[in-house]
Amino acid sequence: MHIPDNYLSPSTxxxxxxxxxxxxxxxxxxxxxxxxxxxxxxxxxGAAFSFLMMMFNVPLPGGTxxxxxxxxxxxxxxxxxxACIAITVxxxxxxxxxxxxxxxxxxxxxxxxxxxxPFLGYFIYKFIxxxxxxxxGEYVGIIVxxxxxxxxxxxxAAIEFGVQPLLFTNxxxxxxxxxxxxxISIPAMxxxxxxxxGVVEVLFTTAIYTFIKKVSPGTIFEGAKQKIHTIxxxxxxxxxxxxxxxxxxxxxxxxxxxxxxxxxxxGGKQLGYTPAxxxxxxxxxxxxxxxSVKGLPEIAGYILxxxxxxAIMVIIFKIIxxxxxxxxxxxxxxx
Amino acid sequence: xxxxxxxxxxxxxxxxxxxxxxxxxKGEAVALMGANGTGKSTLLKLMNGLLSPDQGVYRxxxxxxxxxKLKNTKFSKAxxxxxxxxxxxxxxxxFCADVYDEIAFGPRQMGMNEDDVEKRVNDCLDLxxxxxFKHRQPYHLSGGEKRKVAIACVLALNPEVLVLDxxxxxxxxxxxxWLVNFLNTLNRSGKTLIISTHNLDLVQELSKRAILFDExxxxxxxxxxxxxxxxxxxxxxxxxxxxxxQHY
Amino acid sequence: MNHKENQRNLPDWLLKDENYIPQxxxxxxxxxxxxxxxxxxxxxxxxxxxxxxxxxxxAALKVAFTFLLVIxxxxxxxxxxxxxxxxxxxxxxxxxxxxxxxxILSVSLAxxxxxxxxxxxxxxxxxxxxxxIITLKVLSTLIAVNILSHSTRWNTIxxxxxxxxxxxxxxxxxxxxxKYISMLxxxxxxxxxxxxxxxxxxxxxxxGSIAGxxxxxxxxxxxxxxxxxxxxxxxxxxxxxxVRSKWKLTIAxxxxxxxxxxxxxxFILWGRI
Ligand SMILES: Nc1ncnc2c1ncn2[C@@H]1O[C@H](COP(=O)(O)OP(=O)(O)OP(=O)(O)O)[C@@H](O)[C@H]1O
Ligand SMILES: [Mg+2]
Numbered sequence: 040m041h042i043p044d045n046y047l048s049p050s051t052x053x054x055x056x057x058x059x060x061x062x063x064x065x066x067x068x069x070x071x072x073x074x075x076x077x078x079x080x081x082x083x084x085g086a087a088f089s090f091l092m093m094m095f096n097v098p099l100p101g102g103t104x105x106x107x108x109x110x111x112x113x114x115x116x117x118x119x120x121x122a123c124i125a126i127t128v129x130x131x132x133x134x135x136x137x138x139x140x141x142x143x144x145x146x147x148x149x150x151x152x153x154x155x156x157p158f159l160g161y162f163i164y165k166f167i168x169x170x171x172x173x174x175x176g177e178y179v180g181i182i183v184x185x186x187x188x189x190x191x192x193x194x195x196a197a198i199e200f201g202v203q204p205l206l207f208t209n210x211x212x213x214x215x216x217x218x219x220x221x222x223i224s225i226p227a228m229x230x231x232x233x234x235x236x237g238v239v240e241v242l243f244t245t246a247i248y249t250f251i252k253k254v255s256p257g258t259i260f261e262g263a264k265q266k267i268h269t270i271x272x273x274x275x276x277x278x279x280x281x282x283x284x285x286x287x288x289x290x291x292x293x294x295x296x297x298x299x300x301x302x303x304x305x306g307g308k309q310l311g312y313t314p315a316x317x318x319x320x321x322x323x324x325x326x327x328x329x330x331s332v333k334g335l336p337e338i339a340g341y342i343l344x345x346x347x348x349x350a351i352m353v354i355i356f357k358i359i360x361x362x363x364x365x366x367x368x369x370x371x372x373x374x
Numbered sequence: 375x376x377x378x379x380x381x382x383x384x385x386x387x388x389x390x391x392x393x394x395x396x397x398x399x400k401g402e403a404v405a406l407m408g409a410n411g412t413g414k415s416t417l418l419k420l421m422n423g424l425l426s427p428d429q430g431v432y433r434x435x436x437x438x439x440x441x442x443k444l445k446n447t448k449f450s451k452a453x454x455x456x457x458x459x460x461x462x463x464x465x466x467x468x469f470c471a472d473v474y475d476e477i478a479f480g481p482r483q484m485g486m487n488e489d490d491v492e493k494r495v496n497d498c499l500d501l502x503x504x505x506x507f508k509h510r511q512p513y514h515l516s517g518g519e520k521r522k523v524a525i526a527c528v529l530a531l532n533p534e535v536l537v538l539d540x541x542x543x544x545x546x547x548x549x550x551x552w553l554v555n556f557l558n559t560l561n562r563s564g565k566t567l568i569i570s571t572h573n574l575d576l577v578q579e580l581s582k583r584a585i586l587f588d589e590x591x592x593x594x595x596x597x598x599x600x601x602x603x604x605x606x607x608x609x610x611x612x613x614x615x616x617x618x619x620q621h622y
Numbered sequence: 623m624n625h626k627e628n629q630r631n632l633p634d635w636l637l638k639d640e641n642y643i644p645q646x647x648x649x650x651x652x653x654x655x656x657x658x659x660x661x662x663x664x665x666x667x668x669x670x671x672x673x674x675x676x677x678x679x680x681a682a683l684k685v686a687f688t689f690l691l692v693i694x695x696x697x698x699x700x701x702x703x704x705x706x707x708x709x710x711x712x713x714x715x716x717x718x719x720x721x722x723x724x725x726i727l728s729v730s731l732a733x734x735x736x737x738x739x740x741x742x743x744x745x746x747x748x749x750x751x752x753x754x755i756i757t758l759k760v761l762s763t764l765i766a767v768n769i770l771s772h773s774t775r776w777n778t779i780x781x782x783x784x785x786x787x788x789x790x791x792x793x794x795x796x797x798x799x800x801k802y803i804s805m806l807x808x809x810x811x812x813x814x815x816x817x818x819x820x821x822x823x824x825x826x827x828x829x830g831s832i833a834g835x836x837x838x839x840x841x842x843x844x845x846x847x848x849x850x851x852x853x854x855x856x857x858x859x860x861x862x863x864x865v866r867s868k869w870k871l872t873i874a875x876x877x878x879x880x881x882x883x884x885x886x887x888x889f890i891l892w893g894r895i
Binding site: 468469 | 632633635636637638639640642643644645646647649664667668809810812813815816817818819820821822823824825826830831834835837838841842
Binding site: 129214359 | 705706708709723724733741744751755763796799802828829830838
């Protein structure tokens, strides 16, 4: 579910990031108030836990494996606010230091995975648990909460993808970011999540919760009961507002883009529907047909191509020589 | 039983084992000794197939152990049943919700029926004298108690070779002595033992053979453990003891 | 405890050889989890070695420039600009170590390929432009970010965030997180190893095992958090955390800034044609 950069337009990313700001602010405030002891280390170590949990491969029927996000689980264990911060930090480290998941799309990823999953999952869990008051109710809460949590996040991600072609196209009307409309992005995201990822999440969450409850029930977060209304309000408001915000900024941005492009086209240069080399396939040649690159003076294009050529030669040479240095070392993990 | 030829290993450029040649017969008890970071744990992991050598050959029961073979599930499972490993840190070895399940984990996997499993678990609990925390959670046990549970888990698989990484660490003196006796009993009953230890006082009782590692991550000496204290200079040279060490 | 008696009479089963023939079981999840954690750990460990940053460029500048590059790439609509950026990235790559080049390229190419596959149906619909430009942008962005993370020590990256007015406390949390990812990672790696060694047959509760490992890791992390807080208090921690960093600009930094200006110029010239 980690959205890389360039799938979403920068303005979408800004909107999603902006939507996270109040969430983060409230979460930091709440965590400061709720967790009296060991605040800072707990968040850091919670983030480390969250990060590692995403590394676990979970068995799927048929012998294959999948990943769980564990957002609802973390919310049940640490409370939704601490979970929100922990997942945020984990996502930041993934994006910044492991180059995994985008930097611009960080806000969107946080919205989906650090906001929707823990808050929605937790409050469904809490809602059911508080109203049934039996162990069964608790487990029903966990199952429904983790299932709905991850699927809602997938749905929001699908909407983020799906609005891109509506909003962001170049002057020829070609999409610049994720090109599939809602009618494709929603089923493409939802079918695997409803059928597989959601089930994995449920199994993973219940199994770990059961284990911890058996071994160390004292470590599980005890949330107060009445706070539900305010947070529901916040969730509903944000969910409603986000698409509106997207639409609003989207059109503004789109117009700005179109104007500027018109200027550029007026300036005498123009871009064909497809650059000449493109139809022949997608070899490197396609990008710089005959060593001349559109918009660049021929000589500059030639020099750049030459630099690229030299750099590529050096890279290939280094890769080959480092292969011959590395010994065949294989750790026997694939069992 | 175990045969290493010119084995070397390094972790991403950090050398940990250098040209190791070692042969261990079935039924032997061998102690590995060496200063911190000389590669004892690495060698034990390698023997258990968790790491594979960068160079050289590792044979178990005449069969070469390679990553490729270990990828074969059946081969790897059969191999892991024959050689049991008690980790240096028992904390990381226990992951079940109670001690009973922890010990039953292996036998259940081997497809025994639940009556046989119960007998085996109870035997193990008795052997290690831990019947009284059968239903405790491993996570909350003390360090020494965890060690005993970890040994019981490995024993329950009835391996032919038992590999223990610093099993005496963190045990009280009486329990240390008890463990030495227990391991001796296992050895006499035919189990091959490979034990890494820093305990100079108990090593002679633990095994007849001592392998000393030097700080170049290779084997400095392979000698009968009763001769260990005639070689104080050697012990000093490999930095296992300090300049002023004296043995009484 | 009656240690003495127990030793004399070992149970029969322990005296016999096992003659056990394993059933096969589909438990790749253990191996795969081990691999993904090993990958993380080796990346963190390689960070603790001395980084040969050949250009000696200030980390804050590098972070800022990488962000800028990512933004410009994302805004750009032209192959020309992406091409200019790619030439720059290739040149930087060619100065790096062979092994690191492999790591950076393999991660980036894999993700770009994935993107290409996703967008392939769109190519079949006749729109090569969108699919190609997104794939190229994904590739370039990933290479840029991975160059940053491979060529700069992480503590200087987190330290650099302070230049952008990220609160110190947040940087402390990041530093703690990285440290504990490696500690808890080591811990869970050993648990996975142990699970692997003891998985000698058919595991009928795979979720139970994975839950045991993740659950133990959770309890361990709680315990560590409490210990760490106690230790921090003992050492007089009051919530203030100072990040030390030198801020001296060298010639390399100025060249780097010129590059930045050059990229912006390139974007203005060709970025949105
Ligand atoms: N996972 C790892 N990554 C990198 N280096 C490692 C790793 N594990 C061990 N090392 C290094 O390999 C060398 C050998 O380590 P090993 O754990 O085998 O030593 P040891 O003899 O068991 O020490 P001790 O007596 O302290 O347990 C050491 O220099 C250590 O720093
Ligand atoms: Mg060791």
